[in-house]
Amino acid sequence: MEKLSQYLKWIEIDIDALVQNIQALRSQLRQGVKFMAVVKKNAYGHGAPEVCQHALEAGVDSLAVYSLEEALELREAGIDAPVLILGPVSSSAADIVVRQRLIATVIERELAHALSKAAKEQKIVAEVHVIIDTGINRFGVSLEEAPQFLSYLGELTNLNVAGLYTHFSSADETDHTPTRIQLEKFLDLARRFPHITTLHAANSAATLQFPETHLNMVRVGISIYGFYPSNAVRKSVSLRPVLSLKTRVIRLYSIKEGEGLSYGLTWVAPRDSLIALIPFGYGDGLPRLLSNKGEVLIGGRRAPIRGVVCMDQSIIDVTGIPDVRVGDEVTIIGRQGSEEITAGDIAELTGTIHHEVVTRLSGVLPRLYLRTSQPETCRAV
Numbered sequence: 097m098e099k100l101s102q103y104l105k106w107i108e109i110d111i112d113a114l115v116q117n118i119q120a121l122r123s124q125l126r127q128g129v130k131f132m133a134v135v136k137k138n139a140y141g142h143g144a145p146e147v148c149q150h151a152l153e154a155g156v157d158s159l160a161v162y163s164l165e166e167a168l169e170l171r172e173a174g175i176d177a178p179v180l181i182l183g184p185v186s187s188s189a190a191d192i193v194v195r196q197r198l199i200a201t202v203i204e205r206e207l208a209h210a211l212s213k214a215a216k217e218q219k220i221v222a223e224v225h226v227i228i229d230t231g232i233n234r235f236g237v238s239l240e241e242a243p244q245f246l247s248y249l250g251e252l253t254n255l256n257v258a259g260l261y262t263h264f265s266s267a268d269e270t271d272h273t274p275t276r277i278q279l280e281k282f283l284d285l286a287r288r289f290p291h292i293t294t295l296h297a298a299n300s301a302a303t304l305q306f307p308e309t310h311l312n313m314v315r316v317g318i319s320i321y322g323f324y325p326s327n328a329v330r331k332s333v334s335l336r337p338v339l340s341l342k343t344r345v346i347r348l349y350s351i352k353e354g355e356g357l358s359y360g361l362t363w364v365a366p367r368d369s370l371i372a373l374i375p376f377g378y379g380d381g382l383p384r385l386l387s388n389k390g391e392v393l394i395g396g397r398r399a400p401i402r403g404v405v406c407m408d409q410s411i412i413d414v415t416g417i418p419d420v421r422v423g424d425e426v427t428i429i430g431r432q433g434s435e436e437i438t439a440g441d442i443a444e445l446t447g448t449i450h451h452e453v454v455t456r457l458s459g460v461l462p463r464l465y466l467r468t469s470q471p472e473t474c475r476a477v
């Protein structure tokens with residue numbers, strides 16, 4: 097086990113928070129409703145293999161990723177739970193999809209045919225799901241084409257259409273009408289294909305707000321990581337952020353009143369100032385839009401980011417914060433004492449949503465998986 101002090105920047109993942117979030121969300125479901133954890137984009141930046149392992153231990157039934165590559169990463173990590181691929185798959189990859197028992201989403205005949213053929217060759221039945229576009233106008237079979245497409249799939253051998261699903265455009269918004277309309281359209285179609293056993297629609301927002309959308313299974317992403325999907329969503333269960341982002345002071349120095357700093361000298365010291373350098377920049381996932389705008393926590397206090405955020409480094413103003421030393425821990429996302437900076441705070445400052453803040457964190461940052469604050473495993477990719 098490596099020592100924490102060897103890291104100059106790292107992500108801490110609170111496994112207990114992850115488990116508690118899953119349990120809290122699960123408690124909202126009717127008996128028998130399955131729980132699919134969405135772990136696309138490296139589990140929203142949290143580290144997919146470890147999140148999956150702990151989520152499965154916490155009672156999650158299955159996993160969803162976006163791409164074949166993400167699904168294969170899970171298989172390589174020894175995770176053999178059901179994995180649904182939400183995005184497109186090339187029909188030339190049918191063989192590996194079937195061999196790895198991955199569940200592809202099919203929206204066109206070419207892939208369905210290729211999967212059927214590969215399954216026949218491997219003498220097994222390949223399971224697929226079909227996504228129906230009920231209004232988001234993105235990825236899916238249109239309602240008009242769906243009946244014919246599903247009939248076509250029914251004729252293919254060694255292929256089992258085990259699931260039918262849809263995705264909501266507006267479940268996290270205050271107007272609930274689009275969600276209701278999408279659900280009605282979806283159920284109207286599903287009623288015509290009663291042999292398809294698993295129906296699913298609910299993302300985090302719908303899982304939290306609309307029990308009638310739970311159907312046979314929910315697909316929860318952002319909320320297992322401790323975030324409410326948006327401010328419009330009722331905080332009906334208690335969720336706790338799973339991820340903290342930390343770095344250290346690597347240089348401490350003074351600058352004189354009137355001196356500028358970082359590229360373009362965009363911040364000019366209004367007084368003699370004590371400055372701390374951190375080895376964390378936009379290349380690591382700290383938005384450059386936080387230049388002269390963001391804050392970090394050090395010594396339990398808020399310290400402003402000064403000048404422009406660089407690719408690998410940023411500069412913070414620690415004037416007036418007592419006892420700052422080189423090596424001190426700096427929290428970019430997370431809590432120090434009574435102060436907290438959330439991914440949501442950063443999202444607000446940079447005009448985006450917390451999903452984007454966490455998914456853009458570099459995949460090569462070491463991730464430490466903690467249980468009640470004891471480092472358990474560490475992954476430095």
Ligand SMILES: *Cc1c(COP(=O)(O)O)cnc(C)c1O
Pocket residue numbers: 134136182263298299300301315316317318319325
């Ligand atoms: C990302 C995604 C989800 C999860 O959405 P959250 O809002 O993060 O819960 C569910 N279904 C599909 C199809 C997705 O792409």
